[in-house]
Amino acid sequence: MKVLVCISHVPDTTTKIKFTEDNSALDKEGVQFVINPYDEFGLTRAVWLKEKEGAEVTVLTVGGAEVEPTLRKALAIGADNAIRVDQEATDGFQVAKQIAAVAEAEKYDLIITGRESIDYNGGQVGGMVAALLQQPFINACVGMEVEGDKAELIREIDGGKEKLSAQLPFVIGGQKGLVEESDLKIPNMRGIMQARKKPLDVRPPAETAPRTKVGTFEKPAPKGDVKMVDAENIEELVRLLHEEAKAL
Amino acid sequence: MSEVATQALKGGEFVIRESEAPSVFIPEDFNEEQRMMAQSTTEFIEKEVAPQRERFEKKDYAWTEELMKKAGELGLLGISVPEAYEGLGMGFNTSMLVCDRISGISGSLSTAYGAHTGIGTLPILLYGTEDQRQKYLPKLATGEWMGAYCLTEPGAGSDANSGKTKAEPIDGGKKYKINGQKIWISNAGFADVFTVFARIEDDQYLTGFIVDKGTEGMSFGDEEHKMGIHASSTRQVFFNDCVVPAENMLGQRNGGFKIAMNALNYGRIKLGVACLDAARRTTSESIRYAKERKQFDTPIASFGAIQQKLAEMSLRTWVAESAIYRAGQDIENNIQHLIDQGMEADKAKLKGAEEYAIECALLKVFGSEVGSYAADQGVQIFGGMGYSADYSMEAGYRDVRIARIYEGTNEINRMHSVGMLLKKALKGEIDLMTPAQKVADELMEIPDFSSGDEAGLLTAEKDLLHRLKKAFLMVAGKAVMKYTQDIEKEQELLMHAADMLMEIYVSESALLRAEKLAQQKGEAAAEFPLLMTRLYLQQAAEKIGREGREAIYSFAEADEQRMMLMGLKRFTKVQEPLNPKETRRRIAAAAIEAGAYPFNPF
Ligand SMILES: Cc1cc2nc3c(=O)[nH]c(=O)nc-3n(C[C@H](O)[C@H](O)[C@H](O)COP(=O)(O)OP(=O)(O)OC[C@H]3O[C@@H](n4cnc5c(N)ncnc54)[C@H](O)[C@@H]3O)c2cc1C
Numbered sequence A: 001m002k003v004l005v006c007i008s009h010v011p012d013t014t015t016k017i018k019f020t021e022d023n024s025a026l027d028k029e030g031v032q033f034v035i036n037p038y039d040e041f042g043l044t045r046a047v048w049l050k051e052k053e054g055a056e057v058t059v060l061t062v063g064g065a066e067v068e069p070t071l072r073k074a075l076a077i078g079a080d081n082a083i084r085v086d087q088e089a090t091d092g093f094q095v096a097k098q099i100a101a102v103a104e105a106e107k108y109d110l111i112i113t114g115r116e117s118i119d120y121n122g123g124q125v126g127g128m129v130a131a132l133l134q135q136p137f138i139n140a141c142v143g144m145e146v147e148g149d150k151a152e153l154i155r156e157i158d159g160g161k162e163k164l165s166a167q168l169p170f171v172i173g174g175q176k177g178l179v180e181e182s183d184l185k186i187p188n189m190r191g192i193m194q195a196r197k198k199p200l201d202v203r204p205p206a207e208t209a210p211r212t213k214v215g216t217f218e219k220p221a222p223k224g225d226v227k228m229v230d231a232e233n234i235e236e237l238v239r240l241l242h243e244e245a246k247a248l
Numbered sequence B: 001m002s003e004v005a006t007q008a009l010k011g012g013e014f015v016i017r018e019s020e021a022p023s024v025f026i027p028e029d030f031n032e033e034q035r036m037m038a039q040s041t042t043e044f045i046e047k048e049v050a051p052q053r054e055r056f057e058k059k060d061y062a063w064t065e066e067l068m069k070k071a072g073e074l075g076l077l078g079i080s081v082p083e084a085y086e087g088l089g090m091g092f093n094t095s096m097l098v099c100d101r102i103s104g105i106s107g108s109l110s111t112a113y114g115a116h117t118g119i120g121t122l123p124i125l126l127y128g129t130e131d132q133r134q135k136y137l138p139k140l141a142t143g144e145w146m147g148a149y150c151l152t153e154p155g156a157g158s159d160a161n162s163g164k165t166k167a168e169p170i171d172g173g174k175k176y177k178i179n180g181q182k183i184w185i186s187n188a189g190f191a192d193v194f195t196v197f198a199r200i201e202d203d204q205y206l207t208g209f210i211v212d213k214g215t216e217g218m219s220f221g222d223e224e225h226k227m228g229i230h231a232s233s234t235r236q237v238f239f240n241d242c243v244v245p246a247e248n249m250l251g252q253r254n255g256g257f258k259i260a261m262n263a264l265n266y267g268r269i270k271l272g273v274a275c276l277d278a279a280r281r282t283t284s285e286s287i288r289y290a291k292e293r294k295q296f297d298t299p300i301a302s303f304g305a306i307q308q309k310l311a312e313m314s315l316r317t318w319v320a321e322s323a324i325y326r327a328g329q330d331i332e333n334n335i336q337h338l339i340d341q342g343m344e345a346d347k348a349k350l351k352g353a354e355e356y357a358i359e360c361a362l363l364k365v366f367g368s369e370v371g372s373y374a375a376d377q378g379v380q381i382f383g384g385m386g387y388s389a390d391y392s393m394e395a396g397y398r399d400v401r402i403a404r405i406y407e408g409t410n411e412i413n414r415m416h417s418v419g420m421l422l423k424k425a426l427k428g429e430i431d432l433m434t435p436a437q438k439v440a441d442e443l444m445e446i447p448d449f450s451s452g453d454e455a456g457l458l459t460a461e462k463d464l465l466h467r468l469k470k471a472f473l474m475v476a477g478k479a480v481m482k483y484t485q486d487i488e489k490e491q492e493l494l495m496h497a498a499d500m501l502m503e504i505y506v507s508e509s510a511l512l513r514a515e516k517l518a519q520q521k522g523e524a525a526a527e528f529p530l531l532m533t534r535l536y537l538q539q540a541a542e543k544i545g546r547e548g549r550e551a552i553y554s555f556a557e558a559d560e561q562r563m564m565l566m567g568l569k570r571f572t573k574v575q576e577p578l579n580p581k582e583t584r585r586r587i588a589a590a591a592i593e594a595g596a597y598p599f600n601p602f
Helices: A037-053 A065-077 A092-106 A125-133 A189-195 A234-243 B032-052 B061-074 B092-103 B107-120 B122-127 B130-142 B256-274 B276-292 B304-340 B345-354 B357-387 B392-404 B410-426 B433-444 B459-489 B491-521 B527-555 B558-571 B580-594
Strands: A002-006 A009-011 A033-035 A056-062 A081-085 A110-114 A137-147 A150-157 A160-167 A170-174 A200-203 B147-150 B166-170 B175-186 B193-200 B207-212 B218-220 B234-245
Touching (some): A002 A037, A002 A092, A033 A065, A037 A056, A037 A065, A037 A110, A037 A137, A056 A065, A065 A081, A092 A110, A092 A125, A125 A137, A125 A170, A137 A160, B032 B061, B061 B130, B107 B122, B107 B175, B107 B392, B122 B130, B130 B193, B147 B175, B175 B193, B175 B207, B193 B234, B193 B256, B256 B276, B256 B357, B276 B304, B304 B357, B304 B580, B357 B410, B410 B459, B459 B491, B527 B558
Parallel strands (some): A002 A056, A081 A200, A110 A170
Antiparallel strands (some): A150 A160, B218 B234
8 A cells, every 4th residue: 555645844833933024924044843743643644554554655745955854754753755846835736736746646545634734724735636636535534444445534523523434545634533642653763763764755846836825924913911810809800801801 | 372273182182272163063063863863852851751750759760760661662772882782873972962852851860861871881882792792782772671880889989999899709710709889879779780890809990790680699778868869769789699600790800990980981971961951941941930920010031130040041051062062072083083093993982082081071060060050040040939849940959969979079070180181291192281381481471462453253252262271271380380299189279270171171162163153154143152152251261260360379479479360360361341241131132032042053
């Protein structure tokens, strides 16, 4: 079985986000990048498929050379090989086109994307890849058992869960539940050393252009001061809600 | 004296020669693979250790053992054990980096890790026979077995060679019977392999033996009640007619003391590096607390008195890091150099570190004192909460205290560093006397006040550093001339000299790091490194001046004293003083803005 895990290279969740002067792009100076957390659940699930079913796991990122450490981390966690499509990732459509182009050539049985990336939260790539490949797409996937060319899947839906079955090949948008937080692997030292020897294939991009362009970014307004009111002191609470918060 | 080296200097040579920035290693030079290893280690600490940190304070020794096993599974116990013995075969500075990142969370884990990977594994790696290595190293590298090191005895601490534990040859020398008592043995409660030092007959020196857990005649005392490192197992180990086969002798008969001392070169610099992340964590937690804690309606982080502390904690940590990794890479490069010249790897590892024994001793002292400083200031910033056992400052403060005691007390290491430098000079390995004589002559000349004001990056600082070296050469040179061999008995002077030497090494390391960063990334990007270098050098000049004066008052009189004091004043003069208040405020502002220790190299 050939599994492709699409990895987004995103700022660490604790990053203090700054934008370039005209607010049109992220200021990457001093930012620590990591594997997109949603993708990490998918990657870990893929590594299980490798360990149990002997799947071959490829990881892929669309991006410049600066994303390679993230790919090598994925290799250290257990992927077999990596592909970097050499193009700056600008919008979901363009990324999906690049992934689909690779997938057309490589014929994967299963493509795992994250439900969304935590940087721009577009949540588009998985669905678009599936559409471009004319394959089913199971988003918000929180469980997957593969048996031969069939799979039982669980999706998270509003207020509950949906169980479904599907035939390979298909695309999923993964998240926590696919594996649990405690299943995520810390890359061990030997894995890190082996990552250096695993293939990381840099491929020229397919012909495509982004369909959207970012104008500017805006940060949410800073939170106001928090006032602590003693639980016994209802009067003061009412007064503050009335006079200061003007909520009453 | 102003010879500039483009290659790494020999051990101790820094005091008579200058280095070029590109020739020194800086923490920013760590490559992607090394960084990933460091990040994995940090991830392990944050995920598996930090959330349950209080278990250390509850003396949960089993947890320490469990964490060590997990560290073994991650490969953290065999970083520089050769691949042939199931280690990773990485260079020395990588093992330093991992030791740094694993050690900051708690002194308990740090001690268990240090005792296992350092003194517990290294003697076998460096001196073991092929059979001994095959038998022990793979299991030690993977964490299947835990190691301990038994040198200290009730009557033999700093004077380690005076141990009374005996090893008596029996069965015609096929076996040895060990009798004696060891004290303060880290990991004793869960170790599987003990490296034990004992004296055979009336030998001048000790001999090392490997003793397996469960060997008949070996027993343990209760866990010691300690000030800190509460979940580090520390017990006495008793040997009562404990018989081991002669194959378990480690190295040569009579060669054990050398083993003990050589393992300590590594142990010392590793202890220095082990204090770094504790200092970073303390600094980060102090910054966070100071931003949140309000008094007089103001976050205490906006008070100058607090900012001064935050800046100084950050500064010293950064300086220590600069010096420790510089020396770490010098050791690694020297090992490689010796191997390239045809030396066997294990011998090269011995000689490689021995060359830098002076730096190792100085950095053990500096690292542990920076760690202690940060811990003490951390408690102060937390105020009453700093004194509360419910907050991390209290445990950190108690834990770090041991670092100034074990692996050779800081007094022993101070004396050792100067002692070794003088020995190298006597053996002709370093020519201290010519430059010292030059400095002495210079005292008689009319001083050259032209500041040689060439423009250029850090020119004034380099000039100051150069003069600080002269200050050391003047004081140490005169003291040696006066006391000759008896200088050993003038311990107070050795203490002053060691502090001068230490400040020279660390401030030079800071300067070279800032310069290299400025060369690589431009002066604007190196703003804080340059600023910190200037501030630190200024402080180093003050300290060196103070230590030098105390020494001069102590051994020189009349005209000689006057002349030396004048020389010292000249050598330690800061030409254009930096405003320390403003500089610390800027450093503190960066720390507060970052919300954590702001100068991580990656
Ligand atoms: C928690 C802990 C863990 C340890 N783990 C280990 C271990 O795993 N294995 C092991 O073998 N040992 C271990 N030790 C022992 C440790 O290395 C010794 O405690 C240390 O070397 C100091 O020896 P001592 O305690 O006998 O102090 P002493 O040597 O009695 O020193 C007392 C004081 O006198 C000073 N002093 C001593 N000699 C001189 C001198 N010549 N000139 C000037 N001042 C001097 C010292 O600096 C110190 O201030 C451990 C100790 C502790 C507390």
